[in-house]
Amino acid sequence: MTAVLVLGLMTATCVQAAAVLAAARWPRRAPAAAIVLWQALGLGWGLAAVGTLIGLGTAGQDPLGQGSAGPGPGAPGSGALGSGVAGSGVAGGALSEVGRLARGQLGLGPMALARLACLVAGLVLLTLLVWVLLSASAAVLRARQRQRALLSLLAHGDPKVPGALVIDYPAAAAYCLPGLRSAIVISAGTLDLLDSAELAAVLAHERAHLRERHDLVLLPFVALLNGFAWSPVVRKAHQAVALLIEMHADDMARRHRPARELATALLRVGAAGGGLAPSGALAAAGSAPDCDVAARVTRLLRPSPGLPAAALALVAMAATLAIVVPAAVLVMPF
Amino acid sequence: MDVLWEASESLTVRQVSEQLTERDLAHTTVMTVLDRLSKKGFARRQRDGRAWRYRAAESREAYVTELMLSALDQTGDRQAALARFVRSVSGSEARALQHALEALARPHDHHEDLSRS
Numbered sequence: 080m081t082a083v084l085v086l087g088l089m090t091a092t093c094v095q096a097a098a099v100l101a102a103a104r105w106p107r108r109a110p111a112a113a114i115v116l117w118q119a120l121g122l123g124w125g126l127a128a129v130g131t132l133i134g135l136g137t138a139g140q141d142p143l144g145q146g147s148a149g150p151g152p153g154a155p156g157s158g159a160l161g162s163g164v165a166g167s168g169v170a171g172g173a174l175s176e177v178g179r180l181a182r183g184q185l186g187l188g189p190m191a192l193a194r195l196a197c198l199v200a201g202l203v204l205l206t207l208l209v210w211v212l213l214s215a216s217a218a219v220l221r222a223r224q225r226q227r228a229l230l231s232l233l234a235h236g237d238p239k240v241p242g243a244l245v246i247d248y249p250a251a252a253a254y255c256l257p258g259l260r261s262a263i264v265i266s267a268g269t270l271d272l273l274d275s276a277e278l279a280a281v282l283a284h285e286r287a288h289l290r291e292r293h294d295l296v297l298l299p300f301v302a303l304l305n306g307f308a309w310s311p312v313v314r315k316a317h318q319a320v321a322l323l324i325e326m327h328a329d330d331m332a333r334r335h336r337p338a339r340e341l342a343t344a345l346l347r348v349g350a351a352g353g354g355l356a357p358s359g360a361l362a363a364a365g366s367a368p369d370c371d372v373a374a375r376v377t378r379l380l381r382p383s384p385g386l387p388a389a390a391l392a393l394v395a396m397a398a399t400l401a402i403v404v405p406a407a408v409l410v411m412p413f
Numbered sequence: 414m415d416v417l418w419e420a421s422e423s424l425t426v427r428q429v430s431e432q433l434t435e436r437d438l439a440h441t442t443v444m445t446v447l448d449r450l451s452k453k454g455f456a457r458r459q460r461d462g463r464a465w466r467y468r469a470a471e472s473r474e475a476y477v478t479e480l481m482l483s484a485l486d487q488t489g490d491r492q493a494a495l496a497r498f499v500r501s502v503s504g505s506e507a508r509a510l511q512h513a514l515e516a517l518a519r520p521h522d523h524h525e526d527l528s529r530s
Contacts (some may be wrong), residue, residue, distance in 0.1 A: 095504055222483065226495065228453060231479045233473070248477055253498035266481070281498055285447050288496045322495075346514040348499045350507050372510060380517075 082169050082408045085135035086127045089405045093124035094312055096401070101315035107378060109386040110327040112394045114296060116401075117320050121299055123401035130169050130409050131206045136198025137172035170409045173198070209307035215298060223315040224376065226256050240265050240278050243285075249336040253349040257294035272351055277344035280336040287331035293324045322371050345369055345372055417456060423468035425461065 085392040097120050100106065106113030176198060201369070234244035246252075252266040263285045265278070273281065297410040307313040332341050349372040386394075415426065416432045425430075430443045447467050450456040457519075458465045484495060 123464070223495070226480065226483065227478055228455075232455060233476055233480060246477060246480060248481050250481070252481060252484055254495050256495045284498060285496070293496060343514065343517060345499055346510045348515070350510040350514060372506070373513065376510075376513065 080138055083131060083138055085408050085411075086130040086134055086169065086405055089127035089408075090124060090131050093127060093401060095318050096120055096397075097124070097312050098282070101312070101319045105386060106319070107322055107326060109391065109394070110323040110330065110385050112386065113392055114320065114323050114327065116187070116398045117316065118296070118299070118325070119398035119401040121303065121316070123405050125208050126402070126405040128410060130405055131203050131300070132197050132201030132204060133173045134169040134201075136194045136196075136201055137169065137176040138194065157301055167198045167239070169171065173201075183260050207306060211297060213301040215302035215305055219294070219298065219301075222284075223256055223258055227260065230256070230262060234264065237265075237270065239270055239275060240282060243282060251348045251386060252279050253285065255288050257289055257292060261289045263289070268351070269348065272347050273344055276336070276340045277347070280341040280344050281348075283332035284328045284341060285402050287328040288324070291327075291331075294327065297321060297324060322374070325371070326375060326378060329379060334381065338379040338382070342376045345376050345379070414467040417450075417467060418473045418521075423457075423459065424468055427464075429467070438496045451457070468511040 082221075100113070100116065100120070106329050172221060175302050176194075230244055230246075234246055237243070237245040240263075243265045246264060246266050248266040249268045250266060251269045252264075254264055261262045263282060265281070269281075270278070297320060300313075300320045303313050304317045329341060416429050419496075420428075426440065426444045429447065430438065430440055433443065441503060447456060447458070451458045451467065455470055456467045457470050458467045460466075484497065
């Protein structure tokens, strides 16, 4: 029962920490550390939430016989599977419960039914989390395949932007297509808009995305958004991670190019793109409380000092705890 | 594909080959490429006697528009499929950015906090 309590507390703590982190200002000073913390909170929350429900579903069925309150025959020696994994925490408890269920050894009192409902809810949540991740990955792969097919027909190289693909399109657009066969795509409109130093800064920014596979960092949060779009915390988490990834890529680009060139490139593309942003969907996506582009430019022109080592260590410790505590409770005897 | 886009009517493999003289491609190579394009849905083909005639399924502009719209549409899964340099901004944000850019062009005036502008 203690295990379930710890997992329940961890679930609530992760949600609370996500809300605090979304509102905090320090991530802008250390985007990479904040991204790691976001990943840890996401994974920790998933483990703890699934673990809590499954733990509730198996509580009182402790194979060691402690606090065996349920009417079900949770007696020692209830089967090879049950005793084999006995004492291996919530995960083991769940396995032995499923084993008993399969052999029809569960009593059907109200307590047993409530436990069964929690167990089913936990398994449904686990399935849902895996499903949103898989379907988001599949949709992403499909969209990229279509992009690559179209690019192979339409794109051409240009000496102004070595290594990038150019599309003859008048509006300003610049993006990268991550994956094993990655590409950076620049519209002809962008080539006209930016000077060569600014173009180099854009390329450096996009190369950072590709090199560090930022798409994989964002994917779990897009998947969560697909599954839990009603949750304000999930929406904020997704928005925060997306912005932090951009800021981190800005930092990487700044190592090779002057910050000012990247800043003016951001302003020019942003100012040019704004006139074109047409539809409801885009306008809704752009109605962030404060403008992301302006925040990025401010950061580039007036860089604030990075976090002190002690603060970074604290962040690393929090990230480790967020994963290790629920994982340990799930698999270790308690 | 450029040959198909420029043609006003559907072309046989031989006609496409003839227009690609500077590339000096084998007849079978052109045939394979056209076959692959039609399998991917970029070209449509119809029987004409013993040969196939090919034409572009959509205009070049239509494909450019599709490509760019899917890049501009940053809702849902599209956002993870590719990463834009600058996400869409609203008209008022764009004006604010334009002001910031002009302020930046003046040498001594770039100390304002842009996120408050």
